Amino acid sequence: DIQMTQSPSYLSASVGDRVTITCRASQSISDYLNWYQQKPGKAPKLLIYVASSLQSGVPSRFSGSGSGTDFTLTISSLQPEDFATYYCQQSYSTPWTFGQGTKVEIK
Amino acid sequence: EVQLAESGGGLVQPGGSLRLSCAASGFTFRNYWMHWVRQVPGKGLVWVSRINSDGSSTSYADSVKGRFTISRDNAKNTLYLQMNSLRAEDTALYYCARATIGSYAIDYWGQGTLVTVSS
Numbered sequence: 001d002i003q004m005t006q007s008p009s010y011l012s013a014s015v016g017d018r019v020t021i022t023c024r025a026s027q028s029i030s031d032y033l034n035w036y037q038q039k040p041g042k043a044p045k046l047l048i049y050v051a052s053s054l055q056s057g058v059p060s061r062f063s064g065s066g067s068g069t070d071f072t073l074t075i076s077s078l079q080p081e082d083f084a085t086y087y088c089q090q091s092y093s094t095p096w097t098f099g100q101g102t103k104v105e106i107k
Numbered sequence: 108e109v110q111l112a113e114s115g116g117g118l119v120q121p122g123g124s125l126r127l128s129c130a131a132s133g134f135t136f137r138n139y140w141m142h143w144v145r146q147v148p149g150k151g152l153v154w155v156s157r158i159n160s161d162g163s164s165t166s167y168a169d170s171v172k173g174r175f176t177i178s179r180d181n182a183k184n185t186l187y188l189q190m191n192s193l194r195a196e197d198t199a200l201y202y203c204a205r206a207t208i209g210s211y212a213i214d215y216w217g218q219g220t221l222v223t224v225s226s
Binding site: 001032034036038043044045046049050055087089091094095096097098099100101 | 142151152153154157166167168169202207210211212213214216217218219
């Protein structure tokens, strides 16, 4: 199975900050990497698919990059509604696997 | 509007069985691959299983292989997860989810149904 490792696991930031979350795969997954946002008590929401494509309706302050084994989710200017947990997920091969999550909290 | 509504969760004893259902609406169900993903409250997301659009191909996480069966009824726009030989570690919120065309991501999720395995 492909292991996905996110860093950091926890991030404290202020409104307006630029935030970067990293995801590393245990083997090359080309660009089959997705990012999801989950708020407490809610289902996950797709933000970025195939590494860098913005899902319809997602604000442009979210962006993704990377290929192979190393990927990044960037929030250019953190907004109050962005405080949530973020997960990366590979769809290169089954079983699909998720990172452990990065919780973004208010500083 | 795409909607996925799970049902069938509940409390079951270890070794017991449950069948989860997911009623889909707002899209052409027969065209999409579907997935089940679970989450222990307060913990991370874990992929469980997927099925292709006509039901001819399935895949499972090792942790559920041989115990869970994913299926679908395209005439009823419904996805199923038959869960047998349940264990305490299967306790989780189970999400029904739709894959994107091309099946490279999950673009819609249900709200989940809670399964609790306990004596």
